[in-house]
Amino acid sequence: MFPYLKEAGKANFQDRYVKKANELLVPWDGKHASNIGLIGAPLSKSSISHSGAAFAPQAIRQALSFYSTYSIEAGIDLADITVTDYGDIVMHPTDIVESQKRIAETVEQVVALHQESLWITLGGDHSITCPVVSGWQKQKGTIGIIQFDAHHDLRNLEDGGPTNGTPFRRLIEAGVIDGSRLVQIGLRDFANSLAYTEYGKQRGVTMYTIEEVHRLGIQTIIDKSMQMLSDVDAVYVSVDMDVLDQAFAPGCPAIGPGGMDSRTLLHAISLLARYDAVQAMDIVEIDPTIDFRQMTSRLAAWVILQFLKGKQLA
């Protein structure tokens, strides 16, 4: 009736030949689901550094609207993919342990409903990976994890409880994953301590520093890692955005120089997604309140798109 009135929040300009990446997300109706699920775990009260990562799931969804679904490099369009958006898990306002329990329970329940689905979880700080993987693993069996991170995240629990510095130690000590099935990629100087490198080595964790990424090349590291994990039932990819150099990811609380460039991370995700065993991914440690021009959330949107692209190329 009114030709110049549009629904609030809808784009001002629509090109009939362009599909925007956010249009791939379809809210879960409680019944129907596609074979790719997305869920938000907005917890950041568990972060050692001040963090507004609880705002990241919405920021990343919104950042998808900046991009189209067409990959000129691969010569494919993702337009026909549907990602079922399960929404965000409600966090307890003060109780971190209760919030993490809700994450584990919810993930276990939704994965049980749709066991064949691929899962993308948007954090939150990195503490969410422990409950997410715990819930997911219950439906999967023996799992491997590939972690992109500047940090080990193998800190002791005594000093701070279940913070964003501890998820992989908790998973190992709870027996959810064997240390020999954890691969850490992008570890960097002056962001860790010898005690945790030694703890990781004792547990059989495979570690690649950012210097090794540069020297060996990301393709070689991904090939080797997936070969090493060839006996697992499923592989989980955990993307701590602070693996990136501060120039590429200004919106992470624990930024630093000497990190990975965005192209290397995106290539790694697309390579990993081509493996059938890679069935889940999380993206963590983005605080949209300190980001610059949504650069870090935009990159996270691309991480999702590279994952979807890689699956199309599998």
Ligand SMILES: N=CN[C@@H](CCC(=O)O)C(=O)O
């Ligand atoms: N996942 C991040 N872990 C880092 C940063 C913690 C922080 O400063 O918030 C770590 O344990 O050092």
Ligand SMILES: [Mn+2]
């Ligand atoms: Mn980190």
Ligand SMILES: [Mn+2]
């Ligand atoms: Mn981390």
